[in-house]
Every structure is written in C-alpha cells, then in structure tokens.
Amino acid sequence: MSPKSLLRNRASLTHKLAYAIRNPARITPYLRRTARDAWLRVKHPRHVDYYRAVMASDAARNPEAAVGSQSHERWLALGEMQFDYLTEHGLKPVHRMLDIGCGNLRAGWRFIDYLDTGNYYGIDISPDILISAKKTLTTYELQAKLPHLTLTHDLTLDFLPDGHFDVVHAHSVFSHSPIEVIDECLAHVGRILAPGGFFDFTFDRTEGAEHQVLREDFYYRTETLLRLARKHGLEARFMEDWEKRPHGQSKIRVNNVNNFDHVDHTA
Numbered sequence: 001m002s003p004k005s006l007l008r009n010r011a012s013l014t015h016k017l018a019y020a021i022r023n024p025a026r027i028t029p030y031l032r033r034t035a036r037d038a039w040l041r042v043k044h045p046r047h048v049d050y051y052r053a054v055m056a057s058d059a060a061r062n063p064e065a066a067v068g069s070q071s072h073e074r075w076l077a078l079g080e081m082q083f084d085y086l087t088e089h090g091l092k093p094v095h096r097m098l099d100i101g102c103g104n105l106r107a108g109w110r111f112i113d114y115l116d117t118g119n120y121y122g123i124d125i126s127p128d129i130l131i132s133a134k135k136t137l138t139t140y141e142l143q144a145k146l147p148h149l150t151l152t153h154d155l156t157l158d159f160l161p162d163g164h165f166d167v168v169h170a171h172s173v174f175s176h177s178p179i180e181v182i183d184e185c186l187a188h189v190g191r192i193l194a195p196g197g198f199f200d201f202t203f204d205r206t207e208g209a210e211h212q213v214l215r216e217d218f219y220y221r222t223e224t225l226l227r228l229a230r231k232h233g234l235e236a237r238f239m240e241d242w243e244k245r246p247h248g249q250s251k252i253r254v255n256n257v258n259n260f261d262h263v264d265h266t267a
C-alpha cells in the first residue's frame with residue numbers, strides 16, 4: 001500500500017470532491033448508495049442489523065459483488081489468495097477452522113475441499129449470503145465434506161466449544177465493522193482457540209485519522225487493533241508478509257498468550 005493511500009481520509013469532503021472529479025461516472029451510483037444506506041440506518045440503528053440489510057440488498061443483485069468481487073475471476077483470485085496464505089502458514093487437513101463472515105464461500109469452498117470432513121465452520125450475519133454459500137457448496141460438489149454454516153447475530157461465539165479451533169479467520173469482515181464489534185470478537189475468540197491456534201483478520205489500514213464511509217467501510221490504525229487484542233490478554237502482531245499480496249487490506253494475527261503447544265489432533 002502506498003504511503004499516500006495510508007494517509008487518505010475517505011470521509012473528508014476534499015477527498016470526496018477530488019474523487020468525484022476524477023470519476024464522474026461514479027457520482028450517481030454513489031449518491032444512490034448514500035441514500036439507500038441512510039434509509040437502512042434509520043430502519044436498523046444497530047450496526048449488525050444495518051449491515052445485514054446492506055448485504056441483503058447487495059446479494060439480491062450479485063452475491064459475488066456483495067462480498068467485494070466485481071468479477072468471477074476476482075472472486076476466484078481472492079479466495080485463492082486466502083487459501084494459499086493459510087496453507088503456507090501451516091494449515092493442515094486435520095485442523096479445525098472457524099471462518100467468521102464466511103460470505104458465499106469465496107475462500108470457504110477451497111478450505112472445505114482441503115480440510116477433513118466436518119472441520120470447516122463458517123458463520124455470517126447475512127441469511128442471504130449463506131443461501132448463496134450453499135449454492136457454492138453445491139457447485140463444487142462438496143456436500144460430503146459436511147461443513148457447518150451458521151447464521152449469527154453477534155460475535156460472542158457462545159455457541160462454540162472451548163479450545164476447539166486451530167485457525168480462526170475473518171477476511172474483509174473487520175473492514176466493515178465498528179470498533180465495538182471487533183472488541184466483542186477479540187473478547188471471546190481466545191476461549192475457542194485450541195492450544196497453538198491463531199486468529200487472522202484483515203482490516204482497512206490508515207496511518208492517518210481513523211474514519212468510516214457510510215458505516216460500510218471502517219479504517220483503523222494498526223496500533224488501535226493491536227492494543228485492543230492485548231487488552232483481552234491476546235498476543236497480536238502485524239503480518240508483514242501479507243502486505244506483498246495484491247489486496248488492499250492488512251492483516252493481524254492473534255494468539256492466546258501462554259498457549260503455544262503444538263497442534264496435533266492425530267495424537
């Protein structure tokens with residue numbers, strides 16, 4: 001990411017005007033989205049309800065675009081990028097994985113295919129995108145892998161067992177989340193992590209002022225999120241090796257402190 005883009009404040013009027021001048025064709029769609037989102041925010045004051053409504057509207061048009069991919073090629077590439085990164089970082093078929101905000105299984109289908117039967121657990125706040133996830137599962141003929149796909153309303157993770165997951169993953173989820181949603185997740189994720197397990201999440205990074213756009217996109221400083229994780233007794237580090245991937249977001253990895261035993265479910 002360029003130093004200039006890390007300092008950009010997309011919520012500022014100057015940025016919006018300059019962007020509009022450079023991209024006149026995007027003005028009308030942006031105004032339409034602004035009006036729709038304003039209406040949805042009035043109807044749904046709680047963030048998760050609001051974002052669920054945004055997903056319902058977006059997924060009705062195009063589920064792949066709803067998870068952020070403007071073409072099927074990009075959808076495939078973004079899934080592959082997530083899969084390659086985790087396998088390079090030691091993900092094995094025997095591991096148990098929780099995919100927070102799994103969307104329509106852009107990466108999920110690859111994890112389901114790779115992991116042993118029943119070892120993939122996807123959760124999402126959007127029933128519409130989970131219906132699309134089931135279609136992806138059918139397209140790739142992965143029924144026999146029996147993944148869990150569950151609708152959730154919060155990130156307390158209270159319905160999941162202690163010390164169960166070797167890898168917890170949230171890709172392009174905190175980039176759509178206000179700080180209280182991230183705080184809730186970090187407060188509870190340590191409980192469900194297996195010994196030696198880790199939680200990777202991506203975020204939209206700024207090195208300037210933290211800001212949000214339409215309450216759809218949230219930009220955080222790395223230090224804010226590292227501090228938040230540490231407040232909940234977790235060890236957290238910025239993943240420098242993710243930066244070289246062609247993805248606009250950054251990544252943080254979180255571990256349970258004093259919880260670094262080797263993961264071996266075969267023992």
Ligand SMILES: C[S@@+](CC[C@H](N)C(=O)[O-])C[C@H]1O[C@@H](n2cnc3c(N)ncnc32)[C@H](O)[C@@H]1O
Nearest residue numbers: 067068101102103106124125126129171172173
């Ligand atoms: C940009 S999409 C990414 C989907 C998937 N992780 C991927 O990379 O293809 C974000 C997803 O996170 C879900 N989401 C947003 N906020 C969430 C939350 N607080 N808890 C669970 N899922 C959430 C959305 O419904 C959406 O499916």
